[in-house]
Amino acid sequence: MFPTTRLRRLRRTGALRDLVRETRVTAHDLILPIFIEEGLDDPLLIPAMPGVSRIPERHLAREAEAIARDGVRAVMLFGISRNKDATGSDTLRGAGLLARMTRTVKDAAPDLVVMTDNCFCEYTEHGHCGTIGADGDVLNDVTLDALARQAVVAADAGADVVAPSAMMDGQVGAIRRALDGAGHDGVPVMSYSTKFASAFYGPFRAASGCDLHGDRKAYQMDPANAREALRESIEDEAEGADMLMVKPGLPYLDVLARIRAQTLLPLGVYQVSGEYAMIKFAAQAGALDEARVVRETLGAFKRAGADLILSYFTRDVVREGI
């Protein structure tokens, strides 16, 4: 007890403070989500996400090389489709956008870990994450089958990790079986296991050109529920997930910490578009020091138990040093 104990002794700036630091964020922890649009001539700024642009598909190879050269180690691909239909069938074709962008990035930057967001919302006219039934609800089991086929298409194209984000029950198991059946038993599944129906996805919907009719409350989780988040994670682990994820990040640190205590799997967190926008706009208004706030939030994810972090700040952070 004080005065024998003085916690301030170890807080002095410099190497001593560094020696007792409990968590660190490095380039090895970070994944950069990127938006790729087919049929686009020039990069298109996303007004709700200052500093983020849609990459024209025809620039993707050189952009992937540049991203890798900057020190980014992993990317998550999101496609903006000109070929939408009721079921998102473009993603099931070996010549569709999902397969093409995966191949392009792998060819241009073979060392970059390529993750694909395994979902349909960017490829359906109605913007939902699967096929809609007569009652207007997304059909779980029909969508499962399609998700499994989509994951095989992504793996065939060279995806290093498939990341199902549709929040259909049973999606991890269905995808695992399909991958194994197609000879992709070495491709890991990172489940967006705990994905909340969050208002923080607002800027993403504009960024990804998703014109959502209604909302996703019938399949994404109620932000009020933490026990249910544990059930989702435990089920996904039992279905064969190799990694779990919590999304969004900062408003759900309690969920992250609780899942960390329940699983031995690597755990990811997604600092989503709305979290990015809040920091960017506050910094632009002079209210926050962007670099320091970014470091502090990424550090909070590690402290709460995340092993990997998806963040739109990844490239800046890796380029400028953390």
Ligand code: PBG
């Ligand atoms: C697609 C998907 C979404 C995000 C990631 N994958 C949108 C959604 O579920 O509505 C959001 C990411 C972000 O806001 O940065 N299913």
